[in-house]
Amino acid sequence: MNEVSTIRDIRLAADGQRKIDWVKQYMPVLNSLRDQYIQERPFAGKKIVICLHLEAKTAYLALTIQAGGGEVAVVASNPLSTQDDVVAALVENGIRAHAWHGATDEEYKVHINKALDFGPDYIIDDGGDLVSTIHTCRRELIGQVRGGAEETTTGILRLKAMSREGKLEFPMMAVNDARSKYLFDNRYGTGQSVWDAILRTTNLVVAGKTVCIVGYGWCGKGVALRARGLGAKIIICEVDPVKANEAWMDGYEVMPMKEAASMADYFITVTGNKNVITKDHFARMKNGAILANAGHFDVEISKQDLSLLAVSKRKVRPNTEEFTLEDGRKIFLLAEGRLVNLAAGDGHPVEVMDMSFALQALALEYLVKNQGLENKVFNVPEQLDNRVALMKLHSLGLQIDSLTSDQAEYLAGWVNE
Structure with a gap:
């Protein structure tokens, strides 16, 4: 050694x-x-x-x-x-x-x-x-x-x-x-690995349920794409108006987090920012809501707020914590709010x-x-x-075309011929 x-x-x-x-x-x-x-x-x-x-x-x-x-x-x-x-x-x-x-x-x-x-x-x-x-x-x-x-x-x-x-x-x-x-790792890699981790951790169905994805960058796009493939209804929460328009035209619901909080069964954060899900959102969530983070640091879901609202918490499955709120609702946090696809999966x-x-x-x-x-x-x-x-x-055994010198010159120029 x-x-x-x-x-x-x-x-x-x-x-x-x-x-x-x-x-x-x-x-x-x-x-x-x-x-x-x-x-x-x-x-x-x-x-x-x-x-x-x-x-x-x-x-x-x-x-x-x-x-x-x-x-x-x-x-x-x-x-x-x-x-x-x-x-x-x-x-x-x-x-x-x-x-x-x-x-x-x-x-x-x-x-x-x-x-x-x-x-x-x-x-x-x-x-x-x-x-x-x-x-x-x-x-x-x-x-x-x-x-x-x-x-x-x-x-x-x-x-x-x-x-x-x-x-x-x-x-x-x-x-x-x-x-x-980013076109492959962030989109296809994150999309597949996040759902792989969630599915193996919870062993629950996704089809017919509502998934709220917070952040619609390339990683969020990948997570949404795979959620759609699993049969989910999808809500996107964004702060960027361009990305919000993009999500809408991709066929997803777009709304503020406070509105989405009462509607979704799964919440997945992919923003890179802190405190995007907090006490105001926890207070509105359904019984049995599942929280997962796919951003790099474990700061996107406010674990402090969730712990303060809970009257009890316990580990109910590997990588799954149950938080019971005062009114009896249960909220489940996966992988301690850390990067779920690696903390609860193989990446x-x-x-x-x-x-x-x-x-x-x-x-x-x-x-x-x-x-x-x-x-x-x-x-x-x-x-x-x-x-x-x-x-x-x-x-992969694939070939593609290449530009001719005349085509390359045309693209590099500006004078109409």
Whole structure:
């Protein structure tokens, strides 16, 4: 066992390795990059800390970067999504790890700092926890960290806020904003994995029921699309008038949260914001309402308000808490209000994460090859985005047309011919 790791039980490694072997066969894009990296070793001599959900797909990304010569340490971005057997398998493969399932808030902070003790040259972040810790508590690492890549919408919002204020001390790649990420990961990945987690957790029917989805970004669109496929009636709550119009034209009901609160059987938050469901909404909900969060942090559903309103609470199923209100109504909260698709499921489908994690690897490679970038948030270059999309098509045996030189010239010009 790697003595510099902090994990639950190394004896679980064999089980974790089987999970990694399973996802590997469904990640052809990452497999192709791994073969390339073994030959070129773009990360040789570089230390990389990865803060993501520690399950098999993430593990294979870490192993791909290791195959490219990188020294890798991993830490969890969410304690409830950590799979201890996968973490053990990573340690068996020579990767440092600081994580275990169900870590307390204090343990989580310790793990983050232990990972940063590794002294990274580059980071891959999910929600901005590494970036935030480096900029607040571990400023001795400023100057050593040369850049990083961010996985989520929530993390990019935080990074852009830092950049606007001139507080960002190294360049970051906005991987979430690449088309090959958000059009697939956020929409199809979130849509499928959220309902997979809810269904396995509750074992209840969706058809004929009303689902309220709070937030109609790409993740919300995916959750709504799958809810429709399951036979639900759908309500969308939004603060963005353009997205609200879009939801209406997609065929969904649109209304304020206070109105929706009394109508829905399921509530799913996907906003990236805090307190979008609070005491005023709980007071209006049906008996048996089910609450789930698909945003990065567990702040979208006010757990404090729900606890204050409840006269009792208990665990009634794995990842399911029952809150009984004074009038006898029961409200059920899934996965402690954390990211439900990972805290109560296995996360996005493997084939979807193949594209997202290929982008992460290519973004990291781009940073290594382009030293001296400004301390701001950069989009993934279009050629890398398109490269991942083409690699995915080729893995499916699909071909597409390409522009002729005359067509490309026409699109680039402005003079009518």
